[in-house]
Amino acid sequence: MYRINKYHFNEFKCQASLHKSNYAVLINVSDTGIKYSPDFDFSEEYYILKELSHPQIPITSDFGEGELFRDDKFLIKQNFIVLQHVHGYDLVDYFAEKDIENAGTLDEVIKSFISVCDPLQHVHNKHYIHCDLKPGHLILNQKTGLVHLIDFELAIKRGGIIKGISKEYASPEQLQMLNYLKDLPRKVHYETISSTIRLDGRTDLYSLGLIFYQIVTKKLWQVEKASPCKINSHIPQKLEEVLHSLLEVNPSQRIASAEEVKRVLMSV
Incomplete structure (x- = not known):
């Protein structure tokens, strides 16, 4: 299992067709995903999404920098953004x-x-x-x-x-x-x-x-x-x-x- 701050997910993978960044669906928060990257700062995306309010655009709830752990073993620092997972x-x-x-x-x-x-x-x-x-x-x-x-x-x-x-x-x-x-x-x-x-x-x-x-x-x-x-x-x-x-x-x-x-x- 992987973890960044309080956010847990099972797989470390990059869905290149969806994002430049790594992306995973959280296991401890319903219908929520996390994008993360050691290099890319998600603050601009976070504040843009906060200005938008439409049912066909994901809602975001958190962003920042955190430590990525695998089974409680530290791997690397990551920038991240937490947002609504879109099924489809x-x-x-x-x-x-x-x-x-x-x-x-x-x-x-x-x-x-x-x-x-x-x-x-x-x-x-x-x-x-x-x-x-x-x-x-x-x-x-x-x-x-x-x-x-x-x-x-x-x-x-x-x-x-x-x-x-x-x-x-x-x-x-x-x-x-x-x-x-x-x-x-x-x-x-x-x-x-x-x-x-x-x-x-x-x-x-x-x-x-x-x-x-x-x-x-x-x-x-x-x-x-x-x-x-x-x-x-x-x-x-x-x-x-x-x-x-x-x-x-x-x-x-x-x-x-x-x-x-x-x-x-x-x-x-």
Whole structure:
């Protein structure tokens, strides 16, 4: 058995698809998990989650630094955050084995993305950007049909500087900012970057589009760059238009908000 402070868990493992950090479900607290890392400070994630209040976003209860023990033998100091454990399936994994050309399955996909829009809009209304939407951070609860948005390690205030990036699901403006940051500290100042490349909620919407495209085509947009209906002829025209709008390189040409994405999807 492992322990950090008063928190006990059975396995030391890193679920890379869910978090950069180690993660375990606690055995002494119901429906609660702990993320821990010797290097990563979870204080920012803790305070961001404390500002958010939505049933599809995990609640956090504690963070700090503690000593990791295995069977009462000290191993290493760890930073940690304790938060609600979300039961469910990685959204991409859930649909991977389903017949996406089946009308019922496609309808289920659309309903799932309608559900995603609610917590995402809440985050944006609080002036935050998740900045790391990817498979594993969207968890479908099959019983309720709700999709939960997890892992706010890389979340930033609107207009801020990225703290990290998942290149496969990053927006063009995140990749552009990354290139600017590579020039620091010799060439570019942070103020120059934030004024030149201003990130907002549409950054998350691009990542959402990449995941949506992957599910309904079983292909990666970054590889194919093909219209969804050319891969899956069962995709309705309205959904095709939504996907193209989400995947616009220029943020000003994208759908403006998660709320608008939800409204359009409900009419597909």
